[in-house]
Structure formats: C-alpha cells, structure tokens
Amino acid sequence: DVKVTQSSRYLVKRTGEKVFLECVQDMDHENMFWYRQDPGLGLRLIYFSYDVKMKEKGDIPEGYSVSREKKERFSLILESASTNQTSMYLCASSLWLALNPSSYEQYFGPGTRLTVT
Amino acid sequence: TQLLEQSPQFLSIQEGENLTVYCNSSSVFSSLQWYRQEPGEGPVLLVTVVTGGEVKKLKRLTFQFGDARKDSSLHITAAQPGDTGLYLCAGGGSQGNLIFGKGTKLSVKP
Numbered sequence: 358d359v360k361v362t363q364s365s366r367y368l369v370k371r372t373g374e375k376v377f378l379e380c381v382q383d384m385d386h387e388n389m390f391w392y393r394q395d396p397g398l399g400l401r402l403i404y405f406s407y408d409v410k411m412k413e414k415g416d417i418p419e420g421y422s423v424s425r426e427k428k429e430r431f432s433l434i435l436e437s438a439s440t441n442q443t444s445m446y447l448c449a450s451s452l453w454l455a456l457n458p459s460s461y462e463q464y465f466g467p468g469t470r471l472t473v474t
Numbered sequence: 475t476q477l478l479e480q481s482p483q484f485l486s487i488q489e490g491e492n493l494t495v496y497c498n499s500s501s502v503f504s505s506l507q508w509y510r511q512e513p514g515e516g517p518v519l520l521v522t523v524v525t526g527g528e529v530k531k532l533k534r535l536t537f538q539f540g541d542a543r544k545d546s547s548l549h550i551t552a553a554q555p556g557d558t559g560l561y562l563c564a565g566g567g568s569q570g571n572l573i574f575g576k577g578t579k580l581s582v583k584p
Binding site for chain 1: 505507509514515516517518519522562564565566569570571572574575576577
C-alpha cells in the first residue's frame, strides 16, 4: 500500500511565525503535491514537484515556498504565517508514467489542520 | 481553463436509498478519477475511468465516463451510513497535475 505521512495532524502557530509542514511518501513516486482545502473553495494546488530539487507553482503559491531535497520528502514552508493561511493542508504523491492515465492517480496523506492565531 | 463542476453540492438521504452525483466540464479529459474523503482525513482514490462510455463498478458504486469524456457520474445503490463523506471528481491537467471539482457532501442517515 502507498503510504503518505504528514508531520503533524494539528498545528497551532502565531502570526508571523515560520511554519514547516513535512510530507514523506514511501512508494518512490516522482510527483508530489501540496494542496490546501477550505470550505466552499475545494482543493487548491499550492505547489508541486516532478523531481528532486524541482518545483512548479500551482494556483495559489503566494505566501508559500517548498523544498524537495530528497525524492521521498516534500516540505511546505510558510515564511511568515498569517491568519488567512489557517486551513487544512494536504500532501499527495503520484507516479510518473508517460501517457498513462494512472499517472494522475494521487495518494494523499491524512492532512495537517493548521490554525494561525 | 479546465473546470470541473459537481452537483449536487450537498445530499442527505436515508439508508437504503439510491443516489447519483454528477461531474461536468466543457473540457475533454484523458481520464477522470473519483475520490472519497472522510472528515479529518485525506481523499482516497476510488476509481479511474479512461475510455469514453466506460462503466466501472465497485460493489454498490457505479462510475460512468461520458462518451465525449467531458463528464462522469457516480451512482450508489442502497446507500449505507458508511458511504457518508465528501466525493470528489478530478481530471488530469496539462502539467500532470489534477483538477478537482469542489465535491459532493453526502450524508446517509440510519
């Protein structure tokens, strides 16, 4: 079974703090993704990565950065947390198989519910 | 911009009832996936449909991909409280990412 783990299930931080959210997958997947999920807005893609040290901006990258130093680990960084970054953060991974629909199948971690006060 | 619209947004039914949720787009997708998400957890992949007109069954769940590969439906027969959750459809984007619908929140009451 694919396993995606996230460093914390719940996190409470203060405005202005630097926040690190870590994600680890154990299936040697090339692709990794960070989303945030908010009521009424659905899942929104923040950043994704196709390979080590590579990153691509998603739909809402402002206020976030990412790091992928190892294939299995993808970190999301909030440089200076703000209250509007209170959300559920979800990490996912997928294989890369050229021209194969299975490439799009993503496996999610349990999520980190972040509250910024 | 590729968008996926899901309907209905909310659905509350009694145990034993049948239901259908829809996922529609004006864009063609090479494949569509359905996920189920329980409260406080990440989405879990249920199925991938690839071929236009394809029908896949997963126990009491039936998934259909439209002939033109622009829409999909999920039909649940004899719903049970364990089916409660958020159902998300997703289609492949141009960069290998997924485009998600906003989901249908299903509540099945005993």
